Amino acid sequence: MSKSPKMPKKKCCSDKPACKRCPLRMMKEGTLPEGYTVKKRKLVKVDGKGKKSSSKSSKIAA
Template structure:
């Protein structure tokens, strides 16, 4: 089981293995999550369909 990401990046040098920025960079961040302003946030699912110009 991969390690769970921290909720906030602590900016330590060297970066820890649970850092959300490092996990996003390596592609090991769990699905449904992203990082904004050094904090782990859940991605909202949008039910809107993309509009195609006719």
């Protein structure tokens, strides 16, 4: 039985020592899934151009 890689938490809880699913720890170790990064201790999905994607940016005022 093979273990699938665990997804990181959505937000870092700042516990000491850092938990196994901490996004900061996973980014430092290089185990963060492709297409994700950490900004302000929160997990952020990145689009293909290196910019973070947001629902706010997709809404354009008419």
